[in-house]
Amino acid sequence: MDRRYDPHAVEAKWQRIWKERDAYRTPDESGKPKFYCLDFFPYPSGDGLSVGHCRNYVPTDVVSRFFRMRGHNVLHPMGWDAFGLPAENYALKMGVHPRVTTERNIANYHRQMDMIGLSFDWSREITSSLPDYYRWTQWFFLLMYERGLAYRGTGQQWWCPSCKTILANEQVEQGRCWRCGSDVGKKDLEQWYFRITDYAQRLLDDLATIEWPEQIKLMQTNWIGRSEGAEVDFALPDRDEPLTVFTTRPDTLFGATYMVLAPEHPLVDELTTPERRAAVLVYQDQARRQSEIERLSTEKEKTGVFIGGHALNPVNGAEVPIWISDYVLMGYGTGAIMAVPAHDERDFQFATQFELPIVEVIAPPSGAQGTLSEAYIGDGVMVNSAGFDGLAAPGEAFAAVVDWLGERGLARRKVNFKLRDWLISRQRYWGAPIPIIHCEQCGPVPVPADRLPVLLPDLEDFHPTDDGQSPLARSAEFVNAACPKCGGPGRRETDTMDTFVCSSWYHLRYASPRHDVAAFDRDKVDYWLPVDLYVGGAEHAVMHLLYARFFCKVLQDAGYVDFGEPYSTLRNQGMIQAEDGQKMSKSKGNVVTPDSVVELHGADSLRVYELFIAPFEQSVAWSDRGVQGCSRFLSRYWNLAAEVVAAQGIGVAAGGAETERGRALLRSLHKTIRKVTRDVESFRFNTAVSAMMELQNEALDVWAGARGALSLAEWRELLATFTLLLAPMAPHVAEEVHEQLGGEGSVLDVAWPSWDDELAADEVVTVVVQVNGKLRDRLAVAVDAEKDDVLAAARAGANTQRFLDGKQVVKEVYVPGKLVNFVVK
């Protein structure tokens, strides 16, 4: 064995051997329990992987190898979320077709992943932009369509002027496009939606059944936004149909002094009086043209106009004026509200602005206020509410008012959700075509499943346009198609699908990636799914992670799978910032790539450092020096291994002190096995690495100063076990040392070491002695020492004596094996 650690030689050797042995091929059947360990579906960017990405892939690789050593059949696949805007924008920038750039980027990602020694089963690699994959993405669209979950709708939608496409609700962040950060505006287009709102309640309920970070569950809960209330009908003087509003506070109905409709509300036109029409049209136009940013920036001031019409409050017949304002959203509830300025902050602000009446109908516990200086939204009792006065609100008052109105057919209980349907059409080229043909006779007709895929044509010019038309619309060859139903002339749907559709089911594809008669082989999916461990960044909390859950439930309802949640356990890794604490980005020029780190220190050092740098879920700044520390750790490990391999004839020394050091070292070994095992199980990789470092430091000390403390066989055994613990983290160097120590086959096929609690148990422990809670002394005490003996020894300590002298001990606290505390006066 070489005396010097040469990571590049070792890594090249073992990567070659792994490839030759096809070491990471996963069989579909085995007597072992299965473990499905999955990383978020990556988009293969032109920039390649940074060390930040490795923060995701290294830990999952460690867990995969760990489970494999613990006797599991592990599925650890990788593939590419290759469709989508970034790929297309990158291709436009480079002036090359996205198919070409995507292939190139994938090859680079693949190379980098091999370079850092990830144990993917590449025979299962999938690429969402290839027809044998998107064929099934299209099949999922048909499934949604068949089940009434895919529909076409019109209305104002988020439009990103830079990406030149419509966005889903989830993809707008603070009024900006989640991808490019441009201000989004609104556009009227006919679009395809998936009816995710049908699943709102189940998406909410089933969060209780999965082991996900509480923060993510909370974000989904808030996004789904369930609220319980009632729909209340306000009669309109010259109209049969009432104006219906949604409210969570029907108990405040007597305080409703005006109503507000969303500017786009369909009744606005009808209810506007001739003298108000001009002002209403101006306001509607202004509201429509506003970008989301402008709307948010004017948040302080409420705007709106009176439309001239009135409605009748169902509880007292009062005539209330109707206004329109952009603070009422068409997409939520009924798009209309009853305004109760006394008990709603927004209504209060609006009423103050436009001098509308404010009537107190809920008195706080301290008594009615008469005139309010701000909205009172707390609990209280009803006042100014005729027969309902005195009821506790909202509690019993809510029920009383809704029941009273319910008996008259004017209200019913209603649950509303903030969640909107998922808008899936995109006016861009690089995506899976929506498999629909619009027929003049039959309307939209789905392409039959056996005629999938609808191939994405190889367009030369795939530039997006501002007019809301997909580039596919420019290809007559693509557009013109016969109606599958009547055979008459038809036009293909030219929008493509949001890439989140591709990533909503990919985890199923890995179970049977080459299956060509269905999206997946049921038996294989029954065996492998759901995913046991899913790891990725927290930024997909309400996008991918919500959509994939929705897909799973649809499949369950359709009888294709028998589970309702795709990912049993989810973990979010922390991000890695540049050394200066800033976000790594190509434009800032501060990106650290695994290539540069591997070149300098080797893949194993990179891997160990990725684990050691900080707690897994925590963001942290990169440090080149830090990697060096991990590289030194592996070098010392190599040196010790080389010396032990070369050593001959050392034996147990006669001296008692030396044998005790040997016993202590073996005790540390068993403690370390225990700690590393538990730490890896619970994602505490940083402390697992530090425990290994501690053990190694001790072993090096003993080797340098008292190597006779252990026999050569014991040294070899110690090193072999250490190597097994290291194997998931630094697989290349572990393979080499394993082989040098005479191990058979791959270190991965050796069983994970077990510890002996007895061997790990301390014989002597340190008991600290405190006086009034302050540390005064330490005692080395046998673990099984009697309480009285320990107390006596504690009292006898010279330093302790100084603090007990002349004082009266009023209490003695004794925690076996831990401490003694004398409380004195």
Next chain:
RNA sequence: GCCGAAGUGGCGGAACUGGCAGACGCGCCGGACUCAAAAUCCGGUCCCGUUCACGCGGGGUGCGGGUUCGACCCCCGCCUUCGGCACCA
């Protein structure tokens, strides 16, 4: 504004269920090796005071209170940073 998470040496962080604060690593300081440097190895490294020295004392986990024999950990009130939501009636 609302919801959530986090504040520990020069830095990343450790401390199990309320029981030795600062493990491990980086950096820094000193030493060895070397003609020299790098690499490597050995020792030191929370702050203040005290001692020739081994030591010893005091303070210390964002700030202010509280509970407890004992608090980085539990409770109350603040401050700061980060993440999410942002007129959802």
